[in-house]
Amino acid sequence: MIFSEAEVVTVVEMISVQELRGWVQAGWIAPAIGQSGPVFDELDVARVRLVCELRGDLEVPEEAVPLVLSLLDQVHGLRREMQSLAKAVDAQPENVRAAVKATYRSLMTG
């Protein structure tokens, strides 16, 4: 599912084209570049919605939005790495998993 600028404004409802362009320029949203303007996918649209909610109900001031997005992107980056690491450990033979588990426990309990 892909959306043009105008379609994003229509589905998200809470945003003007000018605002959307400002957010893209600021790098908050990174749509693909299409032959006749930016092209948004569902992830981009969900992110536009998220920024709307941050600015609206969550009352995050304009200047603080990049900070919140940066932290969220870090959390998502970490979640992704954690999931991959967990899968990598799961794919190991039983004795390796047990060794990883034991070392992990001793590190966490200090």
Add this chain to the structure above:
Amino acid sequence: MSDDPYELLGVSKTASVDEIRKAYRKLAKELHPDLNPGDKSTEDRFKKVSAAHSLLSDAEQRARFDRGEIDGSGADTPQQRYYRHYADSDPSGRYHSDAGYRDFEGASDIFSDLFGRGSDGQARFRARGQNVHYRLVVSFLDAINGAKQQLNLPDGSTIDLTIPAGSKSGTILRLRGKGHPGLGDGPSGDALVELTVAPHAQFSREGDDIIVELPISLDEAILGAKIEVPGASGRLRVTVPKGSSSGDVLRLRGKGAPKGDGRHGDQRVVLKVVMPNTIDDGLEAFMEEWRKEHAYNPRETSGGNQ
């Protein structure tokens, strides 16, 4: 958990619209699912709180609830998919940042091995500037045949880009030095442009093969024919053999997408027999006669009419 919207928001039955909004915003800041990725119970609570808020902020619904005509769940908001659902299932991780663990590289061999790989996928600060990521949607035929294209970037600058013939979705083009400027004397980063190939109305692609459906008439299917068929780089001719069926595939060797080593994939032409708009009396009479002697059952495994 209580389903009473007043209790959920922690306000009294006589709370003003303003008090309700304030209470909701305070809870939203704490509970918003995108600020608590991975926490299901917080998400459930947020859903209830949102539903309570939308019920109580609608004067008519609130009055109906107060009169006991509807219960607290009466104003279920439609299921919203939060950003994190998309972010978690995005294989490219294009918004993900590695800033939260970039310094692990020095602390652990395994992390430097694992995360050092990502010079293609992730931007990182060193002396050189950060890479900038773009995604570009290209037309199906431009991707097959190659094209030159000028990108207008969000910051107003432009980049001239050569799309190599045979590009696929996910192909990443690296433009050296077109990223962010370096720190100090460091060189600029690169611009990484990920291509997405737009679908085409007629053609589709499997690996290096191009697939096109070719409608043929009843007489062409029975008698065979030489027919022109659209190809990715111009029109092609195919010979439809006598007695062709829908689903038969004609392979035009070397007429597919370039593989990058000078060779090409094939174009596969999938036949589709289309009946005439009207079955005239002559055809009908002929078929009636024909089937007396030649009836066959294509649903049997042998299937043929030999």
